[in-house]
Amino acid sequence: MAKPLLRSLVPEEIAPAVGELGGEAYRARQVAGWLHVHDALQWDEMRNVPRPLRAALAERFDLQALTPVERQESSDGTRKFLFRLRDGQTVESVIIPMESHSTFCLSTQVGCAMACRFCATARGGLVRNLEAGEILEQITHLRRDLAAAPISGHGDRQFNVVFMGMGEPLDNWDALPTVLRIMMDDDGLAMSKRRIQVSTSGPGEGLRRLVAAAPGVGLTLSLGGTTDEERRRLMPVPGRTPLAEVIELGARYARQSARRTTIAWVLIAGKTDQPEQARRLAKLAGSGPFKVNLIPLNVLDDDAQEPSGPAAVLAFQEILTRAGIDTTVRLSGGRDIAAACGQLRRRRLAST
Numbered sequence: 460m461a462k463p464l465l466r467s468l469v470p471e472e473i474a475p476a477v478g479e480l481g482g483e484a485y486r487a488r489q490v491a492g493w494l495h496v497h498d499a500l501q502w503d504e505m506r507n508v509p510r511p512l513r514a515a516l517a518e519r520f521d522l523q524a525l526t527p528v529e530r531q532e533s534s535d536g537t538r539k540f541l542f543r544l545r546d547g548q549t550v551e552s553v554i555i556p557m558e559s560h561s562t563f564c565l566s567t568q569v570g571c572a573m574a575c576r577f578c579a580t581a582r583g584g585l586v587r588n589l590e591a592g593e594i595l596e597q598i599t600h601l602r603r604d605l606a607a608a609p610i611s612g613h614g615d616r617q618f619n620v621v622f623m624g625m626g627e628p629l630d631n632w633d634a635l636p637t638v639l640r641i642m643m644d645d646d647g648l649a650m651s652k653r654r655i656q657v658s659t660s661g662p663g664e665g666l667r668r669l670v671a672a673a674p675g676v677g678l679t680l681s682l683g684g685t686t687d688e689e690r691r692r693l694m695p696v697p698g699r700t701p702l703a704e705v706i707e708l709g710a711r712y713a714r715q716s717a718r719r720t721t722i723a724w725v726l727i728a729g730k731t732d733q734p735e736q737a738r739r740l741a742k743l744a745g746s747g748p749f750k751v752n753l754i755p756l757n758v759l760d761d762d763a764q765e766p767s768g769p770a771a772v773l774a775f776q777e778i779l780t781r782a783g784i785d786t787t788v789r790l791s792g793g794r795d796i797a798a799a800c801g802q803l804r805r806r807r808l809a810s811t
């Protein structure tokens with residue numbers, strides 16, 4: 460059995476753990492700083508922590524759970540990483556350079572149980588949930604990469620996080636609340652909730668839990684259909700929750716966190732780019748505090764589905780915009796490095 464990950468502990472848990480091992484109270488702060496500010500991956504990096512305490516911590520906890528096994532950089536600057544976990548499983552993370560900061564795209568599960576027809580991660584089903592520390596350590600590695608190879612014109616360490624990598628974040632309720640707390644805590648990563656976006660396919664149970672927990676971070680609903688039937692066809696598992704309920708919960712969440720919920724809509728030629736779908740989507744999005752983000756399909760290697768062409772994308776967007784819906788088109792980065800969620804891992808699985 461692997462040891463617990465030190466990075467999975469919320470700040471209030473670090474003090475008792477350090478205390479039990481004989482460390483003074485202020486040592487907990489130092490240790491937390493090494494985890495969440497200085498991105499330590501080795502115990503001997505914790506220079507101001509006494510050696511005996513480091514050794515005692517190392518006996519009880521693991522500090523590193525992820526080993527980088529692949530790094531690709533796209534011509535557009537997108538950086539994609541494949542990490543091996545302690546049990547040999549692999550997950551992906553991505554750095555997406557924006558104008559003034561980077562966006563980190565993180566994974567929350569190995570595989571996924573939602574079975575969405577257009578998604579690479581769904582193909583192998585769910586293997587397991589990631590632990591909180593495994594999710595947070597992705598940030599550690601991405602920040603270390605940015606420190607080693609800065610993006611010109613970017614502020615020092617400013618980054619946003621989107622949970623749009625492998626897995627369904629709301630299907631990993633064991634870890635997600637802990638991860639969000641550590642990200643926003645002053646003794647954790649001290650991130651503003653404005654910089655965090657949870658993206659979900661909207662399984663009912665998870666969505667209800669999120670609304671009840673009200674963490675205040677941004678919410679993106681990956682809709683996949685404008686009727687229950689359409690949605691079930693493309694997203695069999697989340698599609699079990701009635702669309703009306705998904706929309707209602709998305710709107711309630713937006714009102715309680717005072718920021719609009721984004722509806723993500725994947726555009727597949729001939730399947731999800733029909734004018735009547737745009738009109739129904741406009742109606743759904745107009746029913747509450749929503750905006751829409753259109754994502755032309757990233758083609759998977761073994762799939763006959765194709766992304767909508769530029770004209771169809773524009774026409775679809777036009778219908779929404781005319782209806783007064785704030786609509787953007789996501790230009791996917793990293794196409795030349797298979798950066799669509801789950802693609803890198805799949806290619807590696809196929810080649811071994």
Ligand code: SAH
Binds near residue numbers: 622624723725754
């Ligand atoms: N499970 C969560 C987060 C991971 S998927 C969710 O569904 O939101 C992140 C986003 O990528 C979702 O909006 C999803 O619809 C989209 N996506 C998945 N596969 C895609 C593909 N092949 N092309 C374009 N977008 C895709």
